[in-house]
Amino acid sequence: MLVLIGILIILAGFLLRFNPLLVIMASALATGLAAGLDITAIIAAFGKAFNDTRYVSIVWIVLPVIGLLEAYGLQQHARTLITRMKGATLGRLLTSYLLLRQGMSAVGLTSVAGHPQTVRPLVAPMAEAAAEAGNDALTDGQREEVKAFAAATDNIGLFFGEDIFLAIGSILLMKGVLEGYGYQIEPLHFSLWAIPTAIAAFLIHGFRLRRLERRMQKRESDA
Amino acid sequence: MITLGFVYVLAGIGFALFALLGLQDRSNSKRFGNAAFWGLLAVSMLAGDRLGDFGNGLLVLALVAIAGTGQIGRAPGGDVPAGVQTERAARHGPFLLLVALIIPAVALAGTFLFKWIPGLADPKQATLISLAIGVLIALAVGMARLKPPPLLPLQQGRRLLDAVGWAAILPQMLASLGAVFALAGVGEVVGQLIGTAIPEGSLFGATLAFGLGMALFTMVMGNAFAAFPVMLAAVGMPLLIKQYDGDPAVVAAIGMLAGFCGTLMTPMAANFNLVPAALLELKNPYGVIKAQVGTALPLLAVNIFFIYLFAF
Numbered sequence: 001m002l003v004l005i006g007i008l009i010i011l012a013g014f015l016l017r018f019n020p021l022l023v024i025m026a027s028a029l030a031t032g033l034a035a036g037l038d039i040t041a042i043i044a045a046f047g048k049a050f051n052d053t054r055y056v057s058i059v060w061i062v063l064p065v066i067g068l069l070e071a072y073g074l075q076q077h078a079r080t081l082i083t084r085m086k087g088a089t090l091g092r093l094l095t096s097y098l099l100l101r102q103g104m105s106a107v108g109l110t111s112v113a114g115h116p117q118t119v120r121p122l123v124a125p126m127a128e129a130a131a132e133a134g135n136d137a138l139t140d141g142q143r144e145e146v147k148a149f150a151a152a153t154d155n156i157g158l159f160f161g162e163d164i165f166l167a168i169g170s171i172l173l174m175k176g177v178l179e180g181y182g183y184q185i186e187p188l189h190f191s192l193w194a195i196p197t198a199i200a201a202f203l204i205h206g207f208r209l210r211r212l213e214r215r216m217q218k219r220e221s222d223a
Numbered sequence: 224m225i226t227l228g229f230v231y232v233l234a235g236i237g238f239a240l241f242a243l244l245g246l247q248d249r250s251n252s253k254r255f256g257n258a259a260f261w262g263l264l265a266v267s268m269l270a271g272d273r274l275g276d277f278g279n280g281l282l283v284l285a286l287v288a289i290a291g292t293g294q295i296g297r298a299p300g301g302d303v304p305a306g307v308q309t310e311r312a313a314r315h316g317p318f319l320l321l322v323a324l325i326i327p328a329v330a331l332a333g334t335f336l337f338k339w340i341p342g343l344a345d346p347k348q349a350t351l352i353s354l355a356i357g358v359l360i361a362l363a364v365g366m367a368r369l370k371p372p373p374l375l376p377l378q379q380g381r382r383l384l385d386a387v388g389w390a391a392i393l394p395q396m397l398a399s400l401g402a403v404f405a406l407a408g409v410g411e412v413v414g415q416l417i418g419t420a421i422p423e424g425s426l427f428g429a430t431l432a433f434g435l436g437m438a439l440f441t442m443v444m445g446n447a448f449a450a451f452p453v454m455l456a457a458v459g460m461p462l463l464i465k466q467y468d469g470d471p472a473v474v475a476a477i478g479m480l481a482g483f484c485g486t487l488m489t490p491m492a493a494n495f496n497l498v499p500a501a502l503l504e505l506k507n508p509y510g511v512i513k514a515q516v517g518t519a520l521p522l523l524a525v526n527i528f529f530i531y532l533f534a535f
Contacts, residue, residue, distance in 0.1 A: 022291035028403040035407035047280025049402035051271040056395045058234045067379025073312025074319040111350045112327040115499040151499035152514040159483040174475040193476035
């Protein structure tokens with residue numbers, strides 16, 4: 001029961017907006033001590049895990065390319081492209097991206113798109129331009145919301161597409177865990193049961209994107 | 224054969240150059256902190272396997288100390304003026320888009336190529352290796368045609384990374400915290416707690432507890448993978464599958480997706496929720512989560528209903 005102290009530290013730390021890196025380290029130390037580990041063992045365990053998960057941080061190698069292209073006006077070009085396209089509304093644009101991201105993830109291509117690779121240089125500026133096409137400039141609050149929805153759409157497309165792919169980590173995990181209980185299940189069965197939720201995710205988020213589009217057509221500078 | 228080691232070397236060189244360029248940026252009052260932070264990350268990428276577990280642990284403590292005491296920050300300005308960007312966009316626009324699409328296109332092509340032709344690259348890491356190759360190709364093509372000052376891509380990349388700041392390693396830190404939680408047996412304790420909270424004899428109650436438990440525990444851990452074995456052991460296996468004879472494939476598959484709904488609502492899933500907010504320079508660090516809650520909650524309800532409908 002005492003090991004739950006780490007969760008409390010995380011909750012309190014995030015709520016009080018302490019630096020998250022400090023909060024994580026404090027939580028790891030407290031949890032390890034509560035479980036009876038000594039401090040060097042906790043530091044070593046954390047260090048080993050940090051080294052084993054370095055692949056999580058290699059996505060930043062795309063930044064020099066994005067930096068170069070943005071300095072030469074990639075975001076402006078993405079905007080121009082959208083304003084020239086007739087009928088490219090905010091809702092249609094993001095719904096198409098949602099479908100594309102779900103489809104690509106469903107065939108296992110999860111790392112092809114993402115926040116540094118596609119959302120910041122392309123999807124977010126395109127969404128802003130689509131929201132402004134034939135209308136006034138967005139207010140600051142609206143611009144923030146449009147960008148946040150561009151990122152949200154990427155996440156939702158990824159999460160509710162990837163589980164349809166047979167060889168994704170989560171399916172292998174489910175297969176492995178159920179095998180431990182003596183159930184032999186083909187990966188295909190897990191994949192097929194991910195489809196109803198994928199459709200529901202597309203309908204729910206697509207509906208919200210339509211409502212976002214309507215909301216962004218009004219310019220009321222409310223405080 | 225190309226392995227993930229090649230990508231780590233590339234990332235290590237990148238972070239080392241960011242550190243050196245940062246050190247020279249006198250307009251940044253926190254340049255020493257920045258240089259130390261990205262420099263340590265470069266050491267981790269280049270030599271992490273030789274530092275030993277405790278050595279890596281000390282490296283993490285140093286990173287936390289630098290960021291936690293507010294020693295890293297970004298220099299003001301440095302943006303290419305909007306007018307210049309617009310003028311350049313008119314000249315190079317279609318080419319820029321082409322270069323931007325090289326990265327996903329190479330990632331796509333490489334993933335298939337490395338699986339068809341074994342021996343070229345580690346097939347398990349095909350996409351990450353292809354992504355890195357795509358970055359190198361895009362950079363070469365862009366430099367050849369645009370002929371920018373040689374350091375421009377690195378300087379602009381560094382500015383973007385400085386804007387993200389310490390949040391850049393938050394996902395890796397949270398993944399490591401998950402490992403310590405696992406070592407301490409946090410999952411089993413939470414599972415037992417949720418297991419005791421279920422009303423007896425109610426199939427819907429058990430389904431609800433399983434779905435909500437997946438989402439809540441995922442929010443705490445930031446990862447549905449950590450929640451799944453725990454919730455399956457506490458509720459899914461003894462009640463839904465054994466007692467009520469539910470289809471294990473449905474319980475597992477849709478239960479996992481209920482967990483993904485939790486991922487959309489938690490700052491603990493930093494790479495999906497907090498890092499993009501920093502990357503898009505949102506004022507509210509929780510802006511992306513705010514945009515996602517309205518989809519996550521109804522979808523969670525749908526998932527719980529789907530388990531109830533399809534599993535029994």
